[in-house]
Every structure is written in structure tokens, then in C-alpha cells.
Amino acid sequence: MKIGVLFDGMSALGKNPDVLILESVEAVENAIEDWGHAHVRIPVNPDGRWVERVRRARFDLVFNLCEGIDGVAAFEPRVISVLELFGVPYSGSSSTATSLCLRKDVVNAVLDRAGLPVPRWTLARKGDDISSVGFPAICKPAAEDASIGIEQRSVVRSGRALVARVEAMQERWDEILIQRYVVGREVNVGIVGDTVMPVAEINFAQMPRGMWKIVSYQSKWITGSEEDLGAKPSCPADLPLTLTRELQGIALAAWRAVEGKGYGRVDFRIDSSGRPWLLEVNPNPDLSPGAGLARMAGVAGMDYNALIRRICEAALAQPVEATAQLWIRSLHLSGMERLLAAAPL
Structure with missing residues (x-):
């Protein structure tokens, strides 16, 4: 069996390569080899050449590790759509x-x-009035993943803080999810x-005093940061x-x-x-x-x-x-x- 391994080539192989992506690719390839099958790497890039490679390869299966293109999550489902169009079996x-x-x-x-x-929530679009869901509340980009846009300032206790936080986030994102924060x-x-x-549980026992017990971008991706050390999975x-x-x-x-x-x-x-x-x-x-x-x-x-x-x-x-x-x-x-x-x- 021939298995294609798709991944975000722009992020993994760019000027500032994301080594975690390549580590995952190698781990999956090793598992495929252990199973006794062949694998082919397919880096996904905006130029679209990967599409023709997939079409020509006639894979028995594509193992999809692509969570976006150049880190943009909105492209993730579009990659899957190509596999669906070609009728290629794929993971996930x-x-x-x-x-x-x-x-x-x-x-x-x-x-x-x-x-x-589901905790009470509302959507704040740029230019619209900002509604409250009660406090404390947490503000997140409505269409991101991997904790992008989530930080200690994302949790607010008052209407004034809510408005300030949403307006600050809307400088980058048009739509913000406001959700009741569950302590x-x-x-x-x-x-x-x-x-x-x-x-599994995220153990916040070592989170520094005064910090919200959340899985922020810092805790997820900045190894050795206070929030990383304060949010340990078990x-x-x-x-x-x-x-x-x-x-x-x-x-x-x-x-x-x-x-x-x-x-x-x-x-x-x-x-x-x-x-x-x-x-x-x-x-x-x-x-x-x-x-x-x-x-x-x-x-x-x-x-x-x-x-x-x-x-x-x-x-x-x-x-x-x-x-x-x-x-x-x-x-x-x-x-x-x-x-x-x-x-x-």
C-alpha cells in the first residue's frame, strides 16, 4: 500500500521552519514503515503543485497532517476538499x-x-454593539485554532474590560466569540x-498566582514560559x-x-x-x-x-x-x- 503524508510545507520548510511539524511527519512515517507500507511526503504549498502530485500518485490512502497552509487555519478544510474531489481515502x-x-x-x-x-456565548462583529454573557467572560477569535489569540487578557471581569478587549482583538480579527468563562x-x-x-486533565496547580487558569497560546507553544509550566497535562x-x-x-x-x-x-x-x-x-x-x-x-x-x-x-x-x-x-x-x-x- 502507498500512503501519502500531507503537511503544511510553508510552515515546516520555510525560512523559520516549524520543527514540530516535521517531527510529527517523521513519527507518522516511522509508524507506516513499521506497518510494512510505503510512504511519500507531500508538502502543501500555495502554488498548488501538490494537487497534481496527489492526483498523479494514485495513493491508496493519504494521511493528512495539514492543519493549514503557512499556518492559516482557514485553508485546512480546502486541502481536504481536494482529496474528496479526487476520491482519495484520507485520515481524519x-x-x-x-x-x-x-x-x-x-x-x-x-x-x-x-x-x-455549551457555556453562554455571543458573537461580536466589527461595527456591531458588544453584548455581555455575564462575567467573567473569555474572548476568542471566532475562526482560529491552536489557541491563537488566547492570552491572559482574554478573560475579562467587567463590561468596560470586555469592550476594550474586543476592540483590541478586532484590530486583527473581524469576529470575536465572547463566552462565559467557566471557573x-x-x-x-x-x-x-x-x-x-x-x-486527560490540564493541571493548573503551578500556574502563578493572579493568572487565569487557561490554555493560552503561551502555555501551548512557548516552552518554558510561566503559562507553559503552569499548565501540565496528565x-x-x-x-x-x-x-x-x-x-x-x-x-x-x-x-x-x-x-x-x-x-x-x-x-x-x-x-x-x-x-x-x-x-x-x-x-x-x-x-x-x-x-x-x-x-x-x-x-x-x-x-x-x-x-x-x-x-x-x-x-x-x-x-x-x-x-x-x-x-x-x-x-x-x-x-x-x-x-x-x-x-x-
């Missing part, structure tokens, strides 16, 4: 599910409609195929069995609501009363050997190579969808299906 979720989850306001509406617990513990639930992984989380099962059940329901496939991660906060609140559904989480999903899989008895093989097997088991099927699913996820059915002819 569809372009529809990925697009949905990149829009925090839209995915919140889908999860809320599914009856799942409490933060946990993650991984999903591989149809299997829910052990629950697995399994020390939780009552009933709460663990509740979290796993909600995670699976959220995953199905967005029609996620292959592998993903669902993030939660747990408030002081022990109630879980959904923060995010991530259909393309970090797959490096030291990242959260690999850690959860390890606790479940699945080493890294076995994890990659499981993801490949899940991808190969998926039927290749026609364009018409993708359009129908997009209508269903957006809620437009019901509106069109009710519209007069």
Missing part, C-alpha cells in the same frame, strides 16, 4: 466537519441544538475510530467514575453531532458543582508522539505506532463520498435542510 474528518469546527460560533450553535452543555478544571476526551479514550484524570462516563458520553455525542471521523478531541471545563461544559470539538488535534491524543492512547494500552495504524484503518473503512453526498451533509449540519423542506415551492 471531512472538509464539512473541519469547516464547521473552525467556526466557534457555528459549532456552538450545532452543539446547543443537539442539547449539549474550574479543564479536561480533554480523545476519540479514535469509535473508541473513547481515557480522560492522564488519566483523577475523577469519579460517574463523571468520567458522563464526560465520555457527552464527548461522543458532540463528535457525532459534528459528524467527526477517524480521530479527534473534545475539550471541557468542569464547574464547582461538577457539571461539565463543552468548550471545543477538535477534528484535527496535534498527532505528535508527545501530544494529548497519543498520551491518552498510551494509557489505553495503544502505543504510537498502533495509534497511527488504527487511524489508517478507520480511514480505509470509510466509504468515499460523492460531491452530492457532501452537499447533503452540509445542509444537514447547518440546519438548512429543514428550512428548505419547509419552504414553499
Whole structure:
């Protein structure tokens, strides 16, 4: 079997290369070799030459590690769309599910409609009045991932601070998600195929006093920073069995609501009363050997190579969808299906 490995070439091979991307690519390639199959690297660049390489290669499977082009998350689903157009089996979720989850306001509406617990939220567009959801509140770019735009100043306690923060963020982003900040513990639930992984927790015990206990850009990407040292992942989380099962059940329901496939991660906060609140559904989480999903899989008895093989097997088991099927699913996820059915002819 010949497997193509797609990744963000602009970020990994540019003037300031992101070595973490290349480390993930190499780890996946090693796992494919261990499985006994061939692999071909395909760096994704804006010039589009990678598209013809994929078309000509006739891959049996594409392992998609591309989370954007030159770090721009908006391009992530477009890369998947190319694979769908060519009818190539690929790892991970569809372009529809990925697009949905990149829009925090839209995915919140889908999860809320599914009856799942989402903290109160609103969307602030540039030029519109800014509405409150209560305090404390956290402000995030509505269409970014990887904690981009999230910092200590993102959490606000008053209307004046909210307006100031949103206006400052709108110098870079047009749309800002304002969401009620849930004081409490933060946990993650991984999903591989149809299997829910052990629950992991972000331990904020060492977060410096006076700092908000959040997973910010600093804590996620700036190794050795105060916020990095103050936000340490651990697995399994020390939780009552009933709460663990509740979290796993909600995670699976959220995953199905967005029609996620292959592998993903669902993030939660747990408030002081022990109630879980959904923060995010991530259909393309970090797959490096030291990242959260690999850690959860390890606790479940699945080493890294076995994890990659499981993801490949899940991808190969998926039927290749026609364009018409993708359009129908997009209508269903957006809620437009019901509106069109009710519209007069």
C-alpha cells in the first residue's frame, strides 16, 4: 500500500521552519514503515503543485497532517476538499466537519441544538454593539485554532474590560466569540475510530498566582514560559467514575453531532458543582508522539505506532463520498435542510 503524508510545507520548510511539524511527519512515517507500507511526503504549498502530485500518485490512502497552509487555519478544510474531489481515502474528518469546527460560533450553535452543555456565548462583529454573557467572560477569535489569540487578557471581569478587549482583538480579527468563562478544571476526551479514550486533565496547580487558569497560546507553544509550566497535562484524570462516563458520553455525542471521523478531541471545563461544559470539538488535534491524543492512547494500552495504524484503518473503512453526498451533509449540519423542506415551492 502507498500512503501519502500531507503537511503544511510553508510552515515546516520555510525560512523559520516549524520543527514540530516535521517531527510529527517523521513519527507518522516511522509508524507506516513499521506497518510494512510505503510512504511519500507531500508538502502543501500555495502554488498548488501538490494537487497534481496527489492526483498523479494514485495513493491508496493519504494521511493528512495539514492543519493549514503557512499556518492559516482557514485553508485546512480546502486541502481536504481536494482529496474528496479526487476520491482519495484520507485520515481524519471531512472538509464539512473541519469547516464547521473552525467556526466557534457555528459549532456552538450545532452543539446547543443537539442539547449539549455549551457555556453562554455571543458573537461580536466589527461595527456591531458588544453584548455581555455575564462575567467573567473569555474572548476568542471566532475562526482560529491552536489557541491563537488566547492570552491572559482574554478573560475579562467587567463590561468596560470586555469592550476594550474586543476592540483590541478586532484590530486583527473581524469576529470575536465572547463566552462565559467557566471557573474550574479543564479536561480533554480523545476519540479514535469509535473508541473513547481515557480522560486527560490540564493541571493548573503551578500556574502563578493572579493568572487565569487557561490554555493560552503561551502555555501551548512557548516552552518554558510561566503559562507553559503552569499548565501540565496528565492522564488519566483523577475523577469519579460517574463523571468520567458522563464526560465520555457527552464527548461522543458532540463528535457525532459534528459528524467527526477517524480521530479527534473534545475539550471541557468542569464547574464547582461538577457539571461539565463543552468548550471545543477538535477534528484535527496535534498527532505528535508527545501530544494529548497519543498520551491518552498510551494509557489505553495503544502505543504510537498502533495509534497511527488504527487511524489508517478507520480511514480505509470509510466509504468515499460523492460531491452530492457532501452537499447533503452540509445542509444537514447547518440546519438548512429543514428550512428548505419547509419552504414553499
